[in-house]
Amino acid sequence: MANVLAILEQRDGALRKGAPELLAAARQLAEAAGGAVDAIVFAAGEVAGLDGLGAAGADRVRTVTGDAFAQYNPDGIVATVATIAGEYRAIVTSATATGKDLAPRIAARIGAPCGMDVTQVEIAGDAVRVTRPVYAGKAIQVLDLAGTPVIAVRPSAYAATSAGKAGAVEALAPASFTQRLTVTGVAEPEGEAVDVAEARVVISGGRGLGDPKHFALLEELAAAFGGEAAVGASRAVVDAGWIGHGHQVGQTGKTVAPELYFAVGISGAIQHLAGMRTAKTIVAINRDKDAPIFKVADYGIVGDLFEVVPALTEAVRKAKG
Amino acid sequence: MKPLAQLHPEPLPPFSHPDVLATDTLLSDAEKALRAEVRGWVDERLMPRINDLYFAGEFPGEIATEMGRMGLLGPTTPKEYGGPGRSSVDYGLIMCELLRCASGIRSFASVQSSLVMFPIREYGSEEQKRRWLPPMARGEVVGCFGLTEPDFGSNPAGMIVDATETADGWVLHGTKKWLSNGPSAHVAVVWAKTNGSDDPKSIRGFLVETDRPGVTVHRIDDKFSLRVSESSAMSFDQVKLPKDALLPKSGGLRSPLSCLTQARYGIVWGTLGAAMACYDEALQYAVRRVMFDKPLAATQLQQERLADMVTKITNGQLLAIHLGRLKDAGQATPAQVSLAKRHNVDMACEVAREARRLLGANGILGGWHSMRHMANLESVYTYEGTHDMHTLIIGEAVTGMAAYR
Amino acid sequence: MKIAVCIRRVPDTTAKIVIAAAGTAIDPAGVKFVPNPYDEFALEAAIALKEQAGDGETVAVAFGPDSVQETLRTALAMGIDRAVHLQGEPSADGLANARVLVSHLKDGGYDLVLFGKLAVDDYGQQTGAMVAELLERPCATAIAELEVQGGTVKVMREIEGGTEGATCALPAVLTCDKGLNNPRLPSLKGIMAAKKKPLDVTPASVEGAQATVVSLALPPERPAGRIVGEGAAAVPALLEALTSEAKVL
Amino acid sequence: MAGSAEYTGVDFYDIDSLLSEEERAVRDTVRQWVSDALIPVIGTAYDEGRFPKQLIPGMAELGLFGANLPEEYGCAGLNNVAYGLIMQELERGDSGIRSFASVQGALVMYPIFAFGSDEQKQHWLPKLASGEEIGCFGLTEPDFGSNPAGMITTARETSDGWVLNGTKMWITNGSQATVAIVWAKTGDIDDAKGIRGFIVPTNTPGFTGKDQKGKLSLRASDTSELHLQDVHLPKDAILPKSAGIKSPLMCLTQARYGIAWGGVGAAMACYDEARRYAMNRVMFGRPIAATQLQQERLAEMLTEITKGQLLALQLGRLKDQGKATPSRVSLAKRNNVNMACEIAREARRLLGANGILVEYHSMRHLANLESVYTYEGTHDMHSLILGQEITGIAAY
CATH class of the missing domain: 3.40.50.1220 (TPP-binding domain)
Known part of the structure; x- marks a missing residue:
């Protein structure tokens, strides 16, 4: 129960940027807790770049594959993560539109607290301690979270590291779930490749x-x-x-x-x-x-x-x- | 639209100035004759259209040469440089009559006389004087004065415009703001720190033709005040100047401040003209406007208003004449000029406002003059040393302690 | 259609934040409180949906101390039909707070439950999705477009580098982002009418909170920067500073 | 740039705590509307000298017209304090816009409400509240400004109605109004008791409205002259309960009450602009806010505003209790407008040379307030109204 699960995002078979930074955060937390880092990726098929995740800090990469994950599918992800949540000290996502959508759903499903938009995460006794800007950055809050908290970490808060871990890939079967929300597709406007929230x-x-x-x-x-x-x-x-x-x-x-x-x-x-x-x-x-x-x-x-x-x-x- | 001057229900008689304390006896016949001449010209050439010019935000450029012919530009300039060589009191009387019409008209003449011709006369070489003063006195060449910067209004010593000496001249760089006459000026007297120094002692004056490469004039149009005057900002982008652009005898902040003292002296008289114009309008209105079956002029409140106005104007007249005589005797100090500028501008602001109020609802219409003066005087209150700065200059003169830093 | 809108009362976004002596919360003295700006998108959506349908009921729900009644009345003034005040102190644990809201929402017969995307005080951004999870209803967060037809909901939300479309069936839970609509101001008649609309108060309390505030502090000041120069002439100096000092080029 | 930061009012004495929640909500709604809808367009409208008509539907939708009249006529039924706060916030934007709302509510809707028949009220008030009809108020004449009892506009009764003749001047909204409340003498020309009010649709033959051009004040408001030449009206055009000069003066008392609040709003706008400017403007190496002269200026402004706020509020409470006598209203109008004139001028002066530029607001307020100083009873007339109240002797 000292391990940390990092949920990585992909779109059309390519990992979204920010995965190495999220793994760096997970790594730091896992090391403080004395455990390992698992990355998990949900996709319709092959995802490029999984072999590089070990270097970025993942001890293990769990893949969940199926047509249901051709688009972002919160219901499917929540159901699957809930079945393995008991294995982990904490679960982390990126504080992106998707990660912030997902984190509270998982937290509610497993009865855990959720830390949103976190810039620093550490172990403090029995709790996971998170630091996060509130009042739009006019103040900084430090929060202790009990249980197996689900934490959305700001992509820019951690720098990628080279950890040289195994990064062994293992498949995990999706849990059964009820499809409540169906994502119909993503429209990417032409010529506007970089989002304000992600741009360097x-x-x-x-x-x-x-x-x-x-x-x-x-x-x-x-x-x-x-x-x-x-x-x-x-x-x-x-x-x-x-x-x-x-x-x-x-x-x-x-x-x-x-x-x-x-x-x-x-x-x-x-x-x-x-x-x-x-x-x-x-x-x-x-x-x-x-x-x-x-x-x-x-x-x-x-x-x-x-x-x-x-x-x-x-x-x-x-x-x- | 009909000219605004024709919107009066009935035309008022021509302007005549109040003289309750017989201050005219302190003037010579020649001085009075000059005043009458200028007044006649203003009444004929400017008064009928001044309100329309104000609404349109236009300066009547053609009056420059007319003013030149009448000797109203640089009137204290000696005859050898093309000027009429008049006294400071004469100059004051001219300013008084011009501002009686409009602040923007007086500003034009004042900038030309006190801020351009004066520094050339005072700090220029013989050659510069011979080249520039005669055509300026004729109104053929128009000048402007660049001292204030966007961030250095009351504190010109902080200026950042710089002139750097090169092998064959100077390179001028930076931005000046609030230059009257800028858009029609042929030449600007620009004050700059020299050779990268931050010391106000390094400030020198330069004659900069406005058609030199790198000089850009930006009009300032969105104004509630001085709408007849051409305000501008002027930027200098690495402008190359010949060696003889420098005013050789200028040195330190003292030089431009001496020009301001000249201009402030003109304002002392000018605001007197504005106040007298408003008072005269209010008086003529009050005796004609009937309310509750009697003229406004027969009511106690309006009589109090008029009495206050004329008392204030009389104070202003005495201050101006006495200061003028001191100046002609070479004795007027900058602090004395400050005292009179501060007093007379404030006095004129009060008189204009009360005159507007006496005019009632009509007072907001552009066919009358008091509200226009009231708006203009707000600029006069602020320029050439704000009211507050003069408070502190007088304060320093009487206490020996500077409180503005 | 019956719509619930869960709203919060937050410090005005122009307010200067002062930390209270205990170091875990702000000092509310002199701070102006307003309805959470994102909740106004949810309120507008609810009122517009009802206007569009021509019938139904809109209910504003708030969990908080007595002061939230002012915020509820603002919602009523905008055009919400009635208000429910769950009277109590919310905790730092979004899930515990969500359970309190669910205690009211679960039997309320709501077709739609709306939230603002987040509250601009704690930036928790979780209660809406948690409520959906606890109610076992479909949920879309941070929506910028909404269409309800028959029993079907179509939404669009902005994600990094694009927009994501999604559909679900009623009953559902949605959280609303800027761009969804332009919230109306409460009209003066609305303000007067709000006094007469029902506002039910039910005591409520959180249980089993798993999050504790350790501290709240002002962020470190940014060190003073410098003006590198004026106008286009300063560009080379800026580029030099970005390259060799800041090393960001 | 000026005004880019959000306006949050001026409340040094926690006067908010004396307001009810509804009163604050009304104030906040109007304040927000002014920031969102009015401030962005006022500079251009003023510069071009036209009333920003596009604002009328939004004002109507919020319920700004006749907001203190009863709900049965489509109005908000606010108390007088809330009504005053509306005027305060509108004038924070511009006196011309406050004048527009003031005329519609206090000078058109109020007389119909106070002196009209049930049919007149049912017909006109909802349409005026919704902005479907725009009204103006014809009392002042070219030669009878401060002395309306001397008016020479006449209404002659005929077998089937009335015929009106005369000229009215200084009529706000005049050229765009669809209906005018016109005051005329029905009896002897020397008899002020014969003055009655008439509802005159402006498309009635013989009625013309012409804009007054060339104004240096209230440029975002239409000011007009009305000419009535043999204007034939039906019998029911008369306001049946209007009786003598007292009736239009009651309307003016309503409008003056609003002005007492409006002056506070203009003063608050100027103070707010001056304070922000002083904090940012650096001279001699420090913000001018750090100098004694400017601090004194700001302290003086804040003190006068605080007094004006308390005066307006107490007057509003008195009015809600039916105790706001005309002379009490005079005192507040006279004080608060004069106070606002001073503050606008000092704010403009604090702004220095920038203060004459259109992008700042104080000089626009300064110019506007000169009209406010003069209209709805000049400052001097209010001196004499108060003088009469104090001494029992009329001096005008």
Whole structure:
């Protein structure tokens, strides 16, 4: 009962990014508890990349295969995980849309507490102790969870490690379940490969853009980063209908923690700061040198974004070769 | 739309100034003649259309040369440089009549005279004076003055615009804000720190033609005040200047501040003009407007209002004339100018507001003048040293202690 | 159709957070409390579904101290028909709280139970899915589109890099995300009418909570940054800093 | 940029604790609407000098028109404090928008409610509450501003109705109204007791409304002149219970009551803008909020606002008890508008040169408030109303 189960996500036979980071978190917890890490993957068939999971920290990889798992199938996953939950000290998922959907279902099924959006997980006596931002990052809560807690860990909170574990793959039969919800499919918009919540670089725009069409400037800058950058936005411009709400960063939007965050023409309302303050490096570009955003930014440029952003795009393009 | 001036139910008589304490006896005949001449020109050329210009947010550019012909630009400039060589009191009377019409009109003349021609005269080389002053006095060349920056309003010593000396001249870089006349100016007097220094002592003045590569003028249009004046910001992107762009005798923050003292002196007189215009309008209205079967002017509350106004104006008249005489004697100190600027602007703000209020509902209409003055004076309250800054300058002068830092 | 909307009362998102002396909760003094913003999407969805159907009943349910009655009345003012106050102190354990809600919901005959995606105080983001699990009903979380036709529910939710469609049958449990709708403001007539709508109070308490708050603290301040320069001319300096100092390029 | 942070009001003395939950809910709803719908469009509307008509349906849907009239007429049936809070929040946005709601509620719906027949009430009030009909109030005449009893508009009774003739000026909503409440003399021209109110659909032949152009204040509100030339009205156009100059003055008391609250709202907006600006604007290496002169300015503003809030609230409580006499209303209108004028001016001054730019709000309020200072009884008239109350002697 000292082992940790990490539920990995896949889509169309490819592991979703964030698996190594989740395994790193599971590894640390398992070592503190004196146990091993099991990864589990639900899929319709073969999943590429399972052989690399040992290196990332999985002692064992359990695969559950069947047509029922061609799409995300929470009912099937919950039923199967519930049958093996007794083997584990804790169960972890990524704090993604899918992982956060899944964690509380499993917790409720097995009668365990659930820790959501966790940035640090450790053993504290009989409990599993989790650290998590609350009030949109305006405060940090430490919570002790009894039983076999189900914990959704933020993808950016742990760095992948090279653990060199066995990673032996074993098949597990799915448990029988009642299909209550049927996922009919995933639509991926063209040309918008990176999600704000997942991107290594986020470039957010606010009212200072002046007009919705000027988001094109930010898209060009994102493109210069070559597919690892996404465009975000402040609440004001989302509410004004300049860009879809999926781009909103902040207390009522997405909380992001990219390595590099650009706030362009964003004054820095407290709701926005809450959503991006854990970014590793923050750059602010604003014509108002007194804007609050400069108080949280690591680097600031005071100036007209219509001059600065194109120059920056050009410079990044060159730097990236 | 009909010109707003024609919207009056009945036209008011031409402007005449109040003179309760016979302050006119302190002026010479020549001074009074000059005043009458300027007043006549303003009444004929500007008053009929000033409200329409205000609504449209337009400066009547063609008056530059007319003003030049009348000797209203740089009037204290000596004759050898193309000026009429008038006294400071003359200059004040001109400012008074111009602001009686509109703050934006006076600002135009004041920038040209006190902020452009004055520093050239004071800090320029002989060659610069001969080249620039005569066409400026004629109104053929228009100037503007770049001192304030977006983040350095009351604190010009903090400026970050810089001029770096090169082998064959200077390179100017940075942004200035709140330059009156900017959009029509041919040349700007720009104040910059030099050679990367952060020391206010390194500040020098430069004559920058606005058509030089790297100079960009941004109009500021969305204004509730000074709508007849052309406000702007001006940015200098690595602008190359020849060696002789430098005003050779300028040095340190003291130089631009001496220009401001000239401009503030003009404001002392100008605001007197605005206050007198509002008072006169209110008085003429009060004697004509009948309510409860008698003219407003026959009621105690309006009489109190008018008495307050005229008392304040009389104080302002005495301050202005006395300060002018001191200045002509070479004795006016910057703190004395501050005292009069602070007082007369505040006085004019109060008089304009009370005049507007006496005009009742009509007072919000653009066919009348007091509310326009009231809005303009808010800018005057803030520019050339805010009211608060003058409080602290006077405070420093009387206590010996600086409280603004 | 009978719809329950489970709502919470939270500090206004503009509120400055101050930690109470005990170090496990915020100090509520001077903090303005509002309905949880995500719950407003759920309330709007419920009211709109009823308006669309032309009949049915909408019920707002809240578990919490007496102060949640103000939030329930806001829901009534928006147009919810009646309110149920489960009177008690919620715990830090979402599952224990979910059981309290289920004690009311299980026999309520609800076709649909709606939640906000999360509450902007504790960010627990779990009660809705747990309630569904305990009620053994289908569940979709964080939905941004909703269509109910006959007994069938069609939803869309945003996931990383795309949108996920799903269907289920009524009765169901849904949690609502931003984008689902534009919540209406309570009208003045609605505010007056809210006073006359039923608000039933039932004492409730959590049992068997398995989560304990150890501490609540303010996050570390970010170290002060610096202005690298003005305008486009500062771009090279920025790039240099990102490359050699921050090492993020 | 100005106003990007969320507005949360000004409440230094926990005056919220003196409000009921409904009153706070009403206030919060209107505040939110102003932030979401009004603030984003007001700058352009003001600049262009037009009333933002697109806001009318939203205002009606929230129930902002005649909100203190009974529910049976489609109104919200609020108490007078809640009604006052609506006016406060609307004027936080713009005096012109508050004026619009004020005219519709206090000067059109109120006289129909107070002086109308049952049929008139049933017919007009629900339509005015829903914004289907827009009203205006014709009392002031070009030469009779502070002295409406001197009016020269006449209503002559004929065999089948009435014929109205005259000119009314300074009519808010005049050009877009579908119905006007017009006050006219039915008897001798010197007899103020013969003044009666009439409901005049604005499409009646002989009725014209013309906008007053070239305003430097209340630019987001329509101000018009009404001309009535042989306007024939049916018998039932008269408000049967209207009787003498007292009747329109009762309407003005309603409107002035709203203005006492509106002034507080404008002052709160200016103070809020000035405070935020002072905290952010750095001069001489520190925020200007750190200087004594600006702190004094802010302290003065906050003190005056707090007093104005208490004054408005107490007046509202008195009104709900039927004890808000016209002179009590005069005191509050006079004080709060004057207070708001001072605060708008000082806020503008704190904003420095930026304070003259359209993107900030204080100078717009400053200009608007000059109209508010003058309309619904000028400051001076209220001085004299109070003077008469104190001394028993009329001095006007």
